[in-house]
Amino acid sequence: MGWTDERVELLKKLWMEGLSASQIAGELGDGVTRNAVIGKVHRLKLSARAKPTSSAPRRSVQRTTPRRVASPSSGMGSGMGMSKPRASIMRTQTIGATALAASPEMETEVYVAPQVQELFIPEDKRLSLLQLNEHTCKWPIGDPLSKDFYFCGQASNEGIPYCEFHARRAYHQMDKKKR
């Protein structure tokens, strides 16, 4: 959908109110991405939301590198790992279509469970190549040439070759939106 006057107006309003581009995108709905919002904002020349007086010297982030194409690059080295248990307290992110009203009384008993699991797979859970099926995570662990090599084997979601944890690693930031 194109930018109708209405939508542009709403965009301006929300932008001025300080909503983030992604929030505005969500508000406008209908396949509008935050990039679309930002792009429009810039075209409207209202990128500066709170600019008292300053001519900020724009960044020169010239694009010297090839835009597309590229580095298929390496896959996974054998050495990776780490990651902390790290507990996320809470997440009041993502507003969505409506401005949310905060709950008056919200006792937040935030107790962080140890929840140790991450990457270590007990021996009896490890899978060899032949034991994999469509519901097992196929994330390789260890040196493929070694006898220690095995697969994660945790439950994976429908149609996804990896468990949730490893899927993140595999796709990381790519994909995200289908085209």
Add this chain to the structure above:
DNA sequence: CCCTGATTCGC
């Protein structure tokens, strides 16, 4: 890691 806006450029 998640998120933010900023920029460039093919369409």
Add this chain to the structure above:
DNA sequence: GCGAATCAGG
């Protein structure tokens, strides 16, 4: 004009 991809920062 549009917005995805990318960059840079928090």
